[in-house]
Amino acid sequence: MSLVSFGSADNGIATINGPPYLPSACYGFQDKGVMIAAANEDLFQGGAACGKYFQVTCTGETSRGEPHPCTSTPTVTVMITDLCPPISCQGNLDLSHETFSMIANPDAGEIEVFYQECSVMDVN
Template sequence: MALKMNAVLVMGLAILSFVSVASATAGTATFYTVYVPSACYGYQDQGTMIAAASDSIWNNGAACGKMYRITCTSGTNSVPQPCKGGSVTVKIVDRCPSPGCQATIDLSQEAFSVIANPDAGKVNIDYVQV
């Protein structure tokens, strides 16, 4: 009976992981290094697993405090295999305004370094709100 329950649990988790991947949105990520002040929290320190949202996510500030799981999918330039594998979860603390914003999500340098080689500067990503 326990073996059957474990099999059902594993199957459920496998299905859930496919749903999560299927609902991810493709975009790009860059990184920044000056974290305060931020559009959402002013001079309050929010740590280093943070990001700035482009206008497509910003939603007039409604993105503040939302958490996103970011996964590097490929490079955008000549750095070979910039992705490190895995994902990073970040909190939106700032706005990356257009026309200057060069990515969907501008990660802190520390968060970018978790998923990709910083020498790449910009990578393709999948992201999902968690």
């Protein structure tokens, strides 16, 4: 069983990031799987966001994306493992390809999202 508690929430933009995901700003060459995201500078807070979990929900298309990109299960939980490079970062969160594909059509490239920090604890 998992217990989830939520912190601050916001609306924003999520983009798609393809592999390789290493090295990352938070963990170097330590593999943290694919349920991961890079945060923009504001969200990254100089590394304070490393290891934090965010629940991300696809809410719709952006003006540059595919119409109706969200899947029937538009919410995932990701761990922040990296900084989205300021020069190329086009959103608040840069989701791994695998994670983005779970909540939206990858052809969209970017989506509008609702995201909130959460803490996830497994309880047996």
